[in-house]
Amino acid sequence: MVVIIALCSIIFILFIIFELIPLYRKKKWKEFWVYTILISFSYIIQLLFDLGVKIPSPAVPIKKLVSFVFGLQD
Amino acid sequence: MQKEIITNKQGIFIMSMFIFGSSIIVGAGGQAKQDVWLAILLGLIMSFPMIFVYSKLLTLYPGKDLYDILTEIFGNVVGKIISLFYVWYSFHLGALVMANFSGFVNVTSFPETPQTIVVIFVGLFSIWVVKAGLEVLGRWSAFTFPISVTIIVITNILSMTNANFINLKPILYDGIRPVLTSSFGFFSFPLAEVVVFLMVFNTLKYKDKTFKVFWISVCIGSIIILAIAVRNVLVLGSSLSSSLYFPSYVAVRTINIADFFQRFEIVVAIIFIFGGFVKISVCLYAATLGVAKILNIGDYRYIVTPVGFLMMNLACTIYPSMMEMFDWATKIYPYYAIPFQIILPICILIVAKIKIKVATNKQKAPA
Numbered sequence: 001m002v003v004i005i006a007l008c009s010i011i012f013i014l015f016i017i018f019e020l021i022p023l024y025r026k027k028k029w030k031e032f033w034v035y036t037i038l039i040s041f042s043y044i045i046q047l048l049f050d051l052g053v054k055i056p057s058p059a060v061p062i063k064k065l066v067s068f069v070f071g072l073q074d
Numbered sequence: 075m076q077k078e079i080i081t082n083k084q085g086i087f088i089m090s091m092f093i094f095g096s097s098i099i100v101g102a103g104g105q106a107k108q109d110v111w112l113a114i115l116l117g118l119i120m121s122f123p124m125i126f127v128y129s130k131l132l133t134l135y136p137g138k139d140l141y142d143i144l145t146e147i148f149g150n151v152v153g154k155i156i157s158l159f160y161v162w163y164s165f166h167l168g169a170l171v172m173a174n175f176s177g178f179v180n181v182t183s184f185p186e187t188p189q190t191i192v193v194i195f196v197g198l199f200s201i202w203v204v205k206a207g208l209e210v211l212g213r214w215s216a217f218t219f220p221i222s223v224t225i226i227v228i229t230n231i232l233s234m235t236n237a238n239f240i241n242l243k244p245i246l247y248d249g250i251r252p253v254l255t256s257s258f259g260f261f262s263f264p265l266a267e268v269v270v271f272l273m274v275f276n277t278l279k280y281k282d283k284t285f286k287v288f289w290i291s292v293c294i295g296s297i298i299i300l301a302i303a304v305r306n307v308l309v310l311g312s313s314l315s316s317s318l319y320f321p322s323y324v325a326v327r328t329i330n331i332a333d334f335f336q337r338f339e340i341v342v343a344i345i346f347i348f349g350g351f352v353k354i355s356v357c358l359y360a361a362t363l364g365v366a367k368i369l370n371i372g373d374y375r376y377i378v379t380p381v382g383f384l385m386m387n388l389a390c391t392i393y394p395s396m397m398e399m400f401d402w403a404t405k406i407y408p409y410y411a412i413p414f415q416i417i418l419p420i421c422i423l424i425v426a427k428i429k430i431k432v433a434t435n436k437q438k439a440p441a
Contacts, residue, residue, distance in 0.1 A: 004190055011194065015379055023376060031376040034369060038380030045387045050190065055391040058166075059398070063406050070409045
C-alpha cells in the first residue's frame with residue numbers, strides 16, 4: 001500500500017513539475033486553474049482509494065436509473 | 075495550434091481498431107450461443123442507419139466537430155450542456171475499457187499486481203499519445219492494424235485444428251429472441267460507439283468521403299469480430315464460449331501443434347493491448363476536446379493530463395470486481411447508451427437540417 005501511494009505521489013509531483021510550472025510561467029491562467037483543480041481532485045481520490053476508502057461508483061446509480069426507466073429485472 | 079489532419083486510410087485503421095479493440099477479448103453476442111454469427115450480422119445491418127446519421131452530421135458541417143456543431147445549432151448554453159453529456163459518455167467509455175483492460179491483465183497474467191499499477195501504465199501511455207496529437211495515433215494505427223490482422227488470421231487458422239463444426243448447430247435452437255437481444259447488444263457495444271468519432275473525424279483529409287470511412291471500418295471491424303466469435307464457438311462450444319469472461323484467450327490456449335506451436339494466448343493479449351490502447355486514446359481525446367471547448371480553452375493539450383488522471387481514477391473505482399463489470403456491461407450498458415448513440419444524434423441531425431433549410435430559404439427570399 002505504501003509503495004502504491006509513494007509511486008502515485010511521485011508521478012503526480014513529476015507531472016506538476018513538468019506541466020504545471022510551465023503553465024504558470026507562460027501565464028496562461030485559465031489553463032493553470034483548470035489543471036490545478038482537476039489534478040488535485042484526482043490526487044485526493046487516488047489517495048483515498050489507495051488508503052482503502054470505498055469511493056462511491058457512478059455505476060450503481062446508473063444501474064438503478066436504467067433499470068427503473070426500462071423496467072429491467074435484476 | 076496547427077490544424078490536425080489524418081488521411082482517410084488512417085481514419086479507417088483507427089476506427090477498425092477502435093471497434094475490434096475490446097470486443098476481441100470480451101467477446102460479442104454472448105447470449106446467442108451458437109447463433110452468434112447471425113447476431114453479429116444482424117447487428118451490423120442494424121447499425122447502418124445510425125452510421126448514416128453520424129456521417130451525415132459530419133458532412134453537413136465539414137471541419138467542425140460535434141461540440142462546435144452543438145454550440146452552432148443550439149446556442150451557447152444548451153449546446154454546452156449537451157456537450158457535457160458527450161464528454162461524460164466518452165470519459166465513461168474510456169474508463170470502462172481501462173477497467174476491462176486492467177481486469178484482463180489481473181485475471182490472466184498478474185493476479186498479485188494491484189489494478190492501479192496496470193491502469194497507471196495504460197493511462198500514462200494514452201496521455202502521451204493524445205498529447206502528441208491525432209496524427210501520431212493515426213500513424214500508430216496504420217502500423218499496428220496489419221500486425222493485428224495477421225496475428226488474428228494466423229491464430230484462426232491454427233485453431234481450426236481444434237475446431238468442431240458440429241458446435242454451430244442446431245441453428246436457432248432457442249428461437250430468434252436471444253439472437254435479437256445479442257444483436258442489439260452487439261450494435262451498442264461496439265458498433266454504435268463510433269459516435270465518439272463525431273468529435274474526431276472533423277480532421278479527415280477528404281471530408282466528402284466520411285460515410286465511406288465509417289462504413290468500411292464498421293464492416294472490417296464486424297468481420298474480424300465475426301471470425302473471432304465463430305472461432306470461439308467452434309473451438310470451445312456454445313455454452314462455454316458464452317459463459318467465459320475471456321473466451322478468445324481460452325480458445326487460443328488450446329492451440330497445440332506438434333508440441334511446438336503452443337502458448338499462443340499471449341499474442342491475443344498483445345492484440346487486445348493494441349486495440350484497447352487505441353480505444354482509450356480516442357475516448358480520452360474526445361473527452362479532453364470536449365472539456366477544452368466547454369471551458370473555452372484554446373489548445374486541448376494543456377488539460378490532457380488531468381482528464382487522463384481522472385479517467386484512471388474512474389477506472390479504478392467504478393467496479394469493485396470483474397463480475398460486477400461484466401454484469402453491468404452486458405445488462406445495463408446497451409440501454410444506458412441508447413440516448414447517446416441513437417436519440418441525441420437523430421435529434422441533432424433533425425434540428426441541423428431544419429436550421430440549414432431555414433437559412434437557405436432566408437437567403438433565397440430577398441432574391
